[in-house]
Amino acid sequence: MRKPRELSLAGKIGAYCVLTLFTIFSIYPVLCVFSISIRPGDRLLTKSLALIPQDATLQTYVRLFTQEPFLQWMANSLIVSAMVTLVGVGLAATTGYAFSRYKFRGRDTAMVGIITTQMFPVTMLLLPLFIMLIKLHAYDNYIGLVIAYSATALPFTVWQMKGYYDTIPYSLEEAASIDGCSQFGIFWRIILPLAAPALVITALFAFMTAWSEYLVAAVLIQDKNLFTLPLGLKTFQSSMEVSWGLYSAGAVIVSIPVVVLFLFLSRWLVSGLTLGSVKG
Amino acid sequence: MASVELRNVTKVFDKKVTAVSAANISIKDTEFVVLVGPSGCGKSTLLRMIAGLEDISSGEIAIDGKVVNQVPPKDRDIAMVFQNYALYPHMTVYENMAFGLKLRKFSKDEITQRVNEAAEILDITHLLDRKPKALSGGQRQRVAVGRAIVRKPKVFLFDEPLSNLDAKLRVQMRTEISKLHTRLSSTMIYVTHDQVEAMTMGERIVVLKDGRIQQMDTPLNLYHYPANKFVAGFIGSPAMNFLDGELVRDDGLWFICQDLKIKMPDSRRQELESLAGTRVVMGIRPEHLSVKNTAPQTDGLHNITARLEVVEPMGNEMFLYLKAAGQILVARLNLTEKPQVNSDIAIGLDLQKAHFFNPQTEEALQVYTKQN
Numbered sequence: 001m002r003k004p005r006e007l008s009l010a011g012k013i014g015a016y017c018v019l020t021l022f023t024i025f026s027i028y029p030v031l032c033v034f035s036i037s038i039r040p041g042d043r044l045l046t047k048s049l050a051l052i053p054q055d056a057t058l059q060t061y062v063r064l065f066t067q068e069p070f071l072q073w074m075a076n077s078l079i080v081s082a083m084v085t086l087v088g089v090g091l092a093a094t095t096g097y098a099f100s101r102y103k104f105r106g107r108d109t110a111m112v113g114i115i116t117t118q119m120f121p122v123t124m125l126l127l128p129l130f131i132m133l134i135k136l137h138a139y140d141n142y143i144g145l146v147i148a149y150s151a152t153a154l155p156f157t158v159w160q161m162k163g164y165y166d167t168i169p170y171s172l173e174e175a176a177s178i179d180g181c182s183q184f185g186i187f188w189r190i191i192l193p194l195a196a197p198a199l200v201i202t203a204l205f206a207f208m209t210a211w212s213e214y215l216v217a218a219v220l221i222q223d224k225n226l227f228t229l230p231l232g233l234k235t236f237q238s239s240m241e242v243s244w245g246l247y248s249a250g251a252v253i254v255s256i257p258v259v260v261l262f263l264f265l266s267r268w269l270v271s272g273l274t275l276g277s278v279k280g
Numbered sequence: 281m282a283s284v285e286l287r288n289v290t291k292v293f294d295k296k297v298t299a300v301s302a303a304n305i306s307i308k309d310t311e312f313v314v315l316v317g318p319s320g321c322g323k324s325t326l327l328r329m330i331a332g333l334e335d336i337s338s339g340e341i342a343i344d345g346k347v348v349n350q351v352p353p354k355d356r357d358i359a360m361v362f363q364n365y366a367l368y369p370h371m372t373v374y375e376n377m378a379f380g381l382k383l384r385k386f387s388k389d390e391i392t393q394r395v396n397e398a399a400e401i402l403d404i405t406h407l408l409d410r411k412p413k414a415l416s417g418g419q420r421q422r423v424a425v426g427r428a429i430v431r432k433p434k435v436f437l438f439d440e441p442l443s444n445l446d447a448k449l450r451v452q453m454r455t456e457i458s459k460l461h462t463r464l465s466s467t468m469i470y471v472t473h474d475q476v477e478a479m480t481m482g483e484r485i486v487v488l489k490d491g492r493i494q495q496m497d498t499p500l501n502l503y504h505y506p507a508n509k510f511v512a513g514f515i516g517s518p519a520m521n522f523l524d525g526e527l528v529r530d531d532g533l534w535f536i537c538q539d540l541k542i543k544m545p546d547s548r549r550q551e552l553e554s555l556a557g558t559r560v561v562m563g564i565r566p567e568h569l570s571v572k573n574t575a576p577q578t579d580g581l582h583n584i585t586a587r588l589e590v591v592e593p594m595g596n597e598m599f600l601y602l603k604a605a606g607q608i609l610v611a612r613l614n615l616t617e618k619p620q621v622n623s624d625i626a627i628g629l630d631l632q633k634a635h636f637f638n639p640q641t642e643e644a645l646q647v648y649t650k651q652n
Contacts (some may be wrong), residue, residue, distance in 0.1 A: 081471075158311040167366065169366065172368065174331075174333050174360075175362060176368070176379075178354065178358065178359065178360050178380075179329060179379050181354065185383070194369065
């Protein structure tokens with residue numbers, strides 16, 4: 001393996017400065033939101049530069065969980081996101097494998113067709129999606145959202161899985177078939193474990209597609225009991241005022257599951273998992 | 281253990297490219313057969329068809345007397361060692377070796393016993409808990425062999441298993457696989473492009489070119505009685521020297537190649553007589569060339585003058601690259617001193633050992649082929 005290049009002292013200082021700058025750039029908005037969430041009242045702006053104000057309070061968090069149906073929204077989002085993740089990973093893993101390993105008529109056209117659907121903005125797809133889901137009696141329920149989100153996530157994830165499978169040497173499958181594996185056995189016991197990093201990315205992508213989406217949910221969901229988190233948070237904004245405290249507290253809580261999921265899944269994001277299987 | 285029979289096996293890719301053409305091979309039980317040939321000759325395709333990894337376009341393959349054309353790889357009771365090892369990277373060495381046995385529902389004790397036994401044979405017991413990425417190339421190849429032998433299959437297939445190893449390790453593994461064959465007394469089919477590997481390991485060798493079997497015989501018979509010019513040139517290192525010329529009757533029998541005029545020895549006159557007046561290719565192995573006075577003057581020795589262009593000292597012997605009659609000749613000699621380059625030297629050709637080939641068909645002319 002190539003040894004990492006040693007930096008000179010000036011180079012190190014420069015690198016750390018740049019990295020610190022970018023870290024602040026990405027963390028500051030999050031800290032700001034957190035800061036707003038612990039300010040009493042709905043104070044969006046302040047003259048103080050302190051990230052944690054002197055009169056900091058967790059009152060908004062208490063209100064969020066006790067006086068608002070936040071847990072209900074969270075449960076809705078979790079259900080929808082989990083279903084989209086399952087459907088997305090299941091379909092992308094199998095479809096990508098078929099595209100990677102099998103030759104069939106129309107394969108290339110199908111691949112291009114799938115990615116072409118990504119080129120349409122979601123606003124353009126909203127109306128046809130809306131009509132279709134009404135006809136499928138999937139309007140204003142979880143199923144409709146799951147179908148819509150899965151359809152949005154799949155093109156990218158299928159391509160991603162296909163690309164990853166392409167890097168797995170075919171001889172591993174041949175060795176497994178000689179060892180006694182069936183076609184499904186090869187996929188299940190050899191290919192899927194090796195594709196773990198791609199599956200993790202797919203899962204994260206599918207989860208986040210559903211977790212933070214607002215526009216499609218706003219069109220497809222009318223029942224307040226089925227509101228997902230983004231829809232719920234929007235209710236804190238009325239025509240006369242915005243509950244910035246609740247809004248920011250909600251935003252902080254919403255981001256936690258994604259961070260936790262990422263931290264949990266990141267250990268599977270090991271590059272070079274196939275290292276050592278075949279002579280490269 | 282089992283015999284393997286190939287009857288008119290043909291493989292055509294995409295209805296266009298013929299990779300293997302009507303191959304007929306009969307491999308006896310416990311035999312070690314090597315398929316050898318240059319890149320793209322169809323040797324690996326042939327092996328993959330035996331394994332069931334490639335469909336057969338026409339013909340029949342039988343293992344242990346049973347036709348297996350439609351039998352999937354897992355049910356053929358074969359094991360294969362791949363060129364690139366093909367170890368499962370997410371499994372330890374133990375799991376890699378046990379995988380096939382687990383799928384075949386062997387008991388845990390039986391699996392442990394077999395894996396340990398194989399690990400001991402291959403000296404990899406201390407590596408059983410490691411993942412493939414923590415192994416060297418040689419160790420990975422041992423694990424790949426181990427994965428094959430734990431299954432105790434009817435037939436072992438090796439697809440250029442040593443190509444990725446360095447020269448020293450290759451020689452070591454070569455002898456180990458040969459020892460393994462003796463120990464397991466199993467049928468083994470081994471593919472390589474390296475003729476040295478083929479000669480040293482195979483009980484019989486099948487030489488392939490452009491998807492066709494050129495010759496199938498023991499290593500020594502291939503060397504001494506090549507069926508055609510390709511086999512003659514492929515087997516042996518350095519390769520056989522070839523001279524294009526004509527056999528002419530003129531106070532004896534002469535081989536004429538440009539300004540070279542070589543008199544054929546009387547002892548071979550009778551067998552070559554019928555070829556007089558025809559064009560032939562004479563083949564002579566490098567070790568059958570000698571520097572004047574270094575070989576006993578016998579009936580078959582004919583001296584020519586050649587220009588010495590390059591000398592390659594190998595330690596125990598030297599390779600001399602000579603130019604005579606516009607053709608490059610290689611001599612393999614046992615010399616103590618390095619001769620002067622760019623000088624003319626007298627070279628003796630041992631014509632008793634010369635081979636003759638038809639320049640059009642490249643087939644060996646019957647005069648020197650083995651009489652079965």
